Amino acid sequence: MSEGNGFGRRKRVTFRTADGKLLHLSSKQAYFTNPADSTVQIGPTVLDGTRTDTSQVRNLHVAYSGNYDLILRDFIDAVIVQRLSSQGGELIVARSSRADLQGLVLWRGPHHEVASWLPPVAEAEGIDPIERFEGLRFLDSPEGLVIRAAGPDLYVRPLETVTDIDGVGTLYLYGADQALAKVPTWAGHGVGVGELWRSTTRNSEASAERTLFTVATPTVVATLAPAPDQDAPFTDQLRFIDSLDGLSMAGSA
């Protein structure tokens, strides 16, 4: 991921995912103008069956450094209750001045920050915000934030990396090893980087239909969600996909 305001306008970008891999995107025509954010799952390497699996995982959100400032200031009217130096960055605990709004705990490095929401004050008794980052080491660089487990008992797994493509929509990116279930057994339409399918879903009878495009390469599966005001025949979205000449992930976790 790259710094917020200085991201620039490029036809080729590289994001480093939380497990240390490098995610490359390039296009013959389109520009990548926005930074990426990602959701990362932390969990125990051995599930002993004594508690539900899902109750033992933590999901953290990684974005560029300063991303949450506007939210703290304008939307939860936050009061900073703790600010500590930690791992080359800062650990920040913020509570809302309103009892009904959630607080935040952040680790903020020079380039990126990791966030976890806290319950509203009334429900926060017994919850230690700093436990959210327990057992984790953060290695920040302009390309992205790598999260390492301090010991062998935890795993770090990026769930998704997301970036907006101006005028096109939102691109959700997954490592192919985590997203095989998104790839059908039948062939997609051949594109420069791999194969392409479309899908149309809706939540319920009351919901509007939503079209998604899935592009699979040997190392990355991407879902493109068109911007809400876009409709068939999705010319801008298909032109963007057609222009991709690089969509890959490399490196070991």
Added chain:
Amino acid sequence: MTIDFASLPILDEAPKKQSRKSTVRREIVARHFSRRTMFKALFVGATAVSLTTLDMVSRATGAYAATNWGDCPNWINRPDVTPDWTNCNPDGSSAGRIGSGYCGSDNFHRIGSISDGGGYYTQYQQRDYSCTGKNAWAWRPNGVGPFPEPWAKRCSDGRVRYGSPSGVSSWVNSTCRYAL
């Protein structure tokens, strides 16, 4: 324009006529799920990762269901889950904001942009992925306690970003919590 929308293969509907197999999928399996890769993962002691990998292979053998909706899975009240259960938050460590204010008129996560007045606005998206490949799930009480049991609810994942006269945040995760 080289790609025709209408003629694209559909992700969650097998072609009626016999069609070619996906070569990309075959390459993903060969690259990430070969016997050699699996043994390597096991030997480095990544037990949990390997189990996940096996799960992915078994689920992928059937036709992929792209629909995001339904009870995913139908989480029955479990006494061992933290009190944050009531927040659509099974693990007590939310990566996003939670509340009914994120729900649209269909009671799933809202999509689109809403002006909050005075130059403030909020933009909403539905997240592509959350609970075992879907982005909505239901929590239900089981009637056997501990009491009082939390109310039944559906949690639908999305993303939100905020704009104000001083700028716009990037997206953060959010969850629509709807009482069933």
